[in-house]
Amino acid sequence: MSTPSRKIPVDLPGRTYEVTVGAGLIGREDCFAPGILGEDVLIVTNETVGPLYLDRLRQSLGSRRAAVCILPDGERFKTLEGFSAIIDSLVENRMHRDATVIALGGGVVGDMAGFAAACYQRGVAVVQVPTTLLAQVDASVGGKTGVNHPGGKNLIGAFHQPAQVLADVTTLRTLPDREYRAGLAEVVKYGAGLDPGFFDWQEQNTEALLARQEHALIEAVSRCCECKAGIVLEDEKEAGRRALLNLGHTFGHAFEAATGFDQWLHGEAVAAGIIMAARLSEKLGHLSAGEAERIRALLDRFGLPLSPPPGSATVFLDLMRMDKKVTSGRMRFVLLRALGESFVADDVSDRDVASVLRQASAP
Amino acid sequence: MSTPSRKIPVDLPGRTYEVTVGAGLIGREDCFAPGILGEDVLIVTNETVGPLYLDRLRQSLGSRRAAVCILPDGERFKTLEGFSAIIDSLVENRMHRDATVIALGGGVVGDMAGFAAACYQRGVAVVQVPTTLLAQVDASVGGKTGVNHPGGKNLIGAFHQPAQVLADVTTLRTLPDREYRAGLAEVVKYGAGLDPGFFDWQEQNTEALLARQEHALIEAVSRCCECKAGIVLEDEKEAGRRALLNLGHTFGHAFEAATGFDQWLHGEAVAAGIIMAARLSEKLGHLSAGEAERIRALLDRFGLPLSPPPGSATVFLDLMRMDKKVTSGRMRFVLLRALGESFVADDVSDRDVASVLRQASAP
Numbered sequence: 131m132s133t134p135s136r137k138i139p140v141d142l143p144g145r146t147y148e149v150t151v152g153a154g155l156i157g158r159e160d161c162f163a164p165g166i167l168g169e170d171v172l173i174v175t176n177e178t179v180g181p182l183y184l185d186r187l188r189q190s191l192g193s194r195r196a197a198v199c200i201l202p203d204g205e206r207f208k209t210l211e212g213f214s215a216i217i218d219s220l221v222e223n224r225m226h227r228d229a230t231v232i233a234l235g236g237g238v239v240g241d242m243a244g245f246a247a248a249c250y251q252r253g254v255a256v257v258q259v260p261t262t263l264l265a266q267v268d269a270s271v272g273g274k275t276g277v278n279h280p281g282g283k284n285l286i287g288a289f290h291q292p293a294q295v296l297a298d299v300t301t302l303r304t305l306p307d308r309e310y311r312a313g314l315a316e317v318v319k320y321g322a323g324l325d326p327g328f329f330d331w332q333e334q335n336t337e338a339l340l341a342r343q344e345h346a347l348i349e350a351v352s353r354c355c356e357c358k359a360g361i362v363l364e365d366e367k368e369a370g371r372r373a374l375l376n377l378g379h380t381f382g383h384a385f386e387a388a389t390g391f392d393q394w395l396h397g398e399a400v401a402a403g404i405i406m407a408a409r410l411s412e413k414l415g416h417l418s419a420g421e422a423e424r425i426r427a428l429l430d431r432f433g434l435p436l437s438p439p440p441g442s443a444t445v446f447l448d449l450m451r452m453d454k455k456v457t458s459g460r461m462r463f464v465l466l467r468a469l470g471e472s473f474v475a476d477d478v479s480d481r482d483v484a485s486v487l488r489q490a491s492a493p
Numbered sequence: 494m495s496t497p498s499r500k501i502p503v504d505l506p507g508r509t510y511e512v513t514v515g516a517g518l519i520g521r522e523d524c525f526a527p528g529i530l531g532e533d534v535l536i537v538t539n540e541t542v543g544p545l546y547l548d549r550l551r552q553s554l555g556s557r558r559a560a561v562c563i564l565p566d567g568e569r570f571k572t573l574e575g576f577s578a579i580i581d582s583l584v585e586n587r588m589h590r591d592a593t594v595i596a597l598g599g600g601v602v603g604d605m606a607g608f609a610a611a612c613y614q615r616g617v618a619v620v621q622v623p624t625t626l627l628a629q630v631d632a633s634v635g636g637k638t639g640v641n642h643p644g645g646k647n648l649i650g651a652f653h654q655p656a657q658v659l660a661d662v663t664t665l666r667t668l669p670d671r672e673y674r675a676g677l678a679e680v681v682k683y684g685a686g687l688d689p690g691f692f693d694w695q696e697q698n699t700e701a702l703l704a705r706q707e708h709a710l711i712e713a714v715s716r717c718c719e720c721k722a723g724i725v726l727e728d729e730k731e732a733g734r735r736a737l738l739n740l741g742h743t744f745g746h747a748f749e750a751a752t753g754f755d756q757w758l759h760g761e762a763v764a765a766g767i768i769m770a771a772r773l774s775e776k777l778g779h780l781s782a783g784e785a786e787r788i789r790a791l792l793d794r795f796g797l798p799l800s801p802p803p804g805s806a807t808v809f810l811d812l813m814r815m816d817k818k819v820t821s822g823r824m825r826f827v828l829l830r831a832l833g834e835s836f837v838a839d840d841v842s843d844r845d846v847a848s849v850l851r852q853a854s855a856p
Contacts, residue, residue: 210580214573221644249612252639252650276615281584287615288651 136352140271140291140359147294149271149359151352153344155298156259157186165257165294168228171196174216174243175234176203179261182304187234187259197223201239205391208238208278210286216246220254230255230293236262237269237396241287244275248290255293261301263313264397267320267354268375270295272362282453283383297355299347312397314339314432315378317350319404320357322425323377326470328353333424336431374472377464378403381438384449388441401434410478410486411466421469443487447480499715503634503654503722510657512634512722514715516707518661519622520549528620528657531591534559537579537606538597539566542624545667550597550622560586564602568754571601571641573649579609583617593618593656599625600632600759604650607638611653618656624664626676627760630683630717631738633658635725645816646746660718662710675760677702677795678741680713682767683720685788686740689833691716696787699794737835740827741766744801747812751804764797773841773849774829784832806850810843 135152148164155161171194175184180200188196199219201212220229233243233256240258247256258270276287302310317339321329331349332339338346361371382403386394408425411417430436438446450461462476463483498515511527518524534557538547543563551559562582564575583592596606596619603621610619621633639650665673680702684692694712695702701709724734745766749757771788774780793799801809813824825839826846 210573210577217573217642217649218644221642221648249639249649249651251648252637252652274615276612279580279584281581285584285614286580286612288612289615 136348138352138355138359141363142291145291147292149295149297149355151266151297151299151348151355153298153300153348155296156183156301157189159190159192161190161296162232162257162294165255165292165296166191166194166230166232167255167293168226168230169194170223170225170229171232172199172216172220172223172225172229173197173232173234174199174201174219174239174246176201176236176239178203179235179239179301183234183261183301187232197225201242203238205238205278208242210277210279212242213246213249213277213286216243217250220246220250225250225254227251227254230257232257232259233270234259234261235265236260237265240265240269241275241284242277244273244290244292245277245287248275248288253290256290258292258295260295260297262305263302263310263351264316266297266299266302266351267313268316268358270297271355271358272372295355297351299344299351302342302347309395309397310342311433312395312401315397315401315404315429315434317354318425318428318432319375319377319400320354322404322408322466322469323374323464323472324357324361324470325353326468328357329424329428329469333428336428340432373462373474374464377466377472378405378407380450380453380461380463381406381446383453384446385439387449387453388445389439394435394439398435401429401432402436402438405429405436406438406486406490407464408466409490410463410482413482413486414465414475414478417466417468421466424469437490438487441491443484443491446487447484450483499711501715501718501722504726505654508654510655512658512660512718514629514660514662514711514718516661516663516711518659519546519664520552522553522555524553524659525595525620525657528618528655528659529554529557529593529595530618530656531589531593532557533586533588533592534595535562535579535583535586535588535592536560536595536597537562537564537582537602537609539564539599539602541566542598542602542664546597546624546664550595560588564605566601568601568641571605573640573642575605576609576612576640576649579606580613583609583613588613588617590614590617593620595620595622596633597622597624598628599623600628603628603632604638604647605640607636607653607655608640608650611638611651616653619653621655621658623658623660625668626665626673626714627679629660629662629665629714630676631679631721633660634718634721635735658718660714662707662714665705665710672758672760673705674796675758675764678760678764678767678792678797680717681788681791681795682738682740682763683717685767685771685791685829685832686737686827686835687720687724687833688716689831691720692787692791692832696791699791703795736825736837737827739825740829740835741768741770743813743816743824743826744769744809746816747809748802750812750816751808752802757798757802761798764792764795765799765801768792768799769801769849769853770827771829772853773826773845776845776849777828777841780829780831784829787832800853801850804854806847806854809850810847813846 273291636654
């Protein structure tokens with residue numbers, strides 16, 4: 131008997147779409163029924179994911195005209211050139227305004243294909259079919275699309291809500307162990323920052339999650355998407371509550387940058403970042419030592435990095451400042467008042483940040 | 494005594510901005526008061542317009558931090574590479590999310606700078622300062638931004654409404670004669686297609702318009718913007734009434750394509766296109782011969798092309814079909830029921846189109 135799938139509606143002003151979370155969704159007839167209106171489809175995928183799921187996905191498309199655009203795999207290809215390759219493919223295949231782009235892959239494919247769909251003829255539909263845990267719980271919901279610039283990550287992009295999101299947890303079985311664990315860091319982020327009940331559930335289901343059991347995966351992905359959908363609904367274009375989704379990310383980005391973006395996976399940097407945010411919250415008197423320890427312990431059981439990569443506090447601080455100079459102009463940290471209760475602070479002193487970094491790096 | 498400026502509000506759901514039409518606006522202190530909120534500004538202009546107005550524009554910016562990005566002049570530079578150059582400039586100058594892009598130039602500058610603003614950090618403000626007649630009456634209002642692709646014009650872009658539009662008619666004095674006349678074709682388009690009273694006014698003020706008299710320019714630009722603002726308000730993302738702004742454009746695009754996009758100016762192709770649309774309307778029994786003749790006569794007085802460029806009807810038809818294959822998939826013509834009353838027809842036969850083209854091309 132197959133596990134039933136879950137549907138999470140995302141209601142935005144003037145548009146509603148659905149996130150379907152289940153096992154074995156790709157390949158099912160009519161799984162795209164709500165999302166694809168026209169006859170023309172461009173499937174965007176990469177060299178790793180394509181061979182695994184492309185044929186199965188085509189079976190779901192019936193008589194539609196489906197072209198395919200295969201990109202190289204990796205964050206370093208998330209550039210304007212990659213975006214341009216997708217646009218070329220849309221033009222070459224004479225796709226109209228009623229065409230649909232299907233993004234089959236992880237966050238990189240989703241971000242690039244979503245951005246190309248946002249810009250092609252000033253906007254065509256995109257259906258997200260995320261195949262990594264990170265993309266299922268984070269990247270595919272919320273409508274953020276974009277590519278990197280040598281001067282910073284995601285500096286070029288658009289808000290473009292998908293017509294549909296199809297999160298097939300069966301695809302998570304083929305994920306390399308390290309990448310799967312990195313995705314769990316974002317799952318912890320939702321629990322620790324926004325949903326204490328979900329954090330408890332994760333503590334109780336660590337083994338099922340590590341074993342990638344279907345029911346546990348569906349529950350985890352669904353709850354993350356519900357959490358994110360709730361926040362996106364309140365705050366589509368960021369500024370307020372949406373910033374809370376960045377728990378661990380101010381530190382995390384600096385850790386990624388310090389290691390040249392090619393040694394740590396995003397989720398690994400976020401894991402160490404969440405721990406830094408918890409320690410900073412504890413140091414500033416917001417969070418109890420016991421709760422900070424529960425967060426550390428859970429990330430530890432998921433086999434994630436618990437301390438910053440090699441590097442001085444000064445270097446990390448410079449990187450954080452640089453990052454913010456390019457984006458919002460201000461250093462902001464998401465801190466915790468309790469498990470599941472986060473808030474944004476933009477008045478944290480460099481000294482406190484440096485002190486937490488030094489303590490964590492001490493042997 | 495200076496001519497008073499006119500303000501046209503553009504009310505869109507959730508956003509309102511103003512088009513100011515006047516003489517000598519650039520350089521006036523606080524002319525940007527409603528549009529620029531932050532301290533950081535990137536002025537995007539080209540090699541022709543920059544030397545003429547950049548210094549004056551800087552005077553209006555007070556103590557703000559203004560960087561400049563100068564692009565080569567010409568439609569052939571309206572590409573992803575040009576877009577990318579603007580993004581690079583925003584990154585290099587460390588512009589934040591509260592930065593404002595000022596587009597100083599014609600339609601090409603406005604479209605590219607607007608598109609870069611739409612995408613930089615997923616959207617920063619843009620103020621349009623159009624310096625050509627075409628851009629003042631058409632391109633700068635309505636929020637369409639984008640760049641060309643080798644496969645078609647404006648295939649990559651976004652809807653991004655400006656924070657403010659500043660149409661300084663003084664800049665029209667430096668326009669080359671041919672370019673100025675080409676802009677008048679779009680002015681005729683508004684009268685002939687949407688506003689019969691405005692068409693009458695144009696017939697009565699031909700000399701003042703050709704002499705580029707300030708009061709006539711302010712009146713003409715204001716009425717075009719009012720007309721366009723009304724339509725954009727009803728139909729921000731196209732489909733319905735917004736299509737009426739394309740009177741003469743189905744034919745016009747084919748004429749531009751047939752001449753390799755480098756012999757006819759857009760407005761010249763539109764002028765011949767408006768005449769074709771009027772003749773087609775007459776042939777199909779919608780428009781009287783007298784009204785079609787009034788349109789032809791006005792475009793003639795403005796010194797615009799009255800018949801298609803050399804080429805066979807079959808070639809033009811193929812180009813029109815090709816154009817529509819890439820965009821909406823259907824050949825649509827804006828036809829006239831009377832002066833100032835247009836409608837969209839998607840059931841016109843190739844035979845009727847070919848017949849009108851052949852008649853007009855006959856020596």
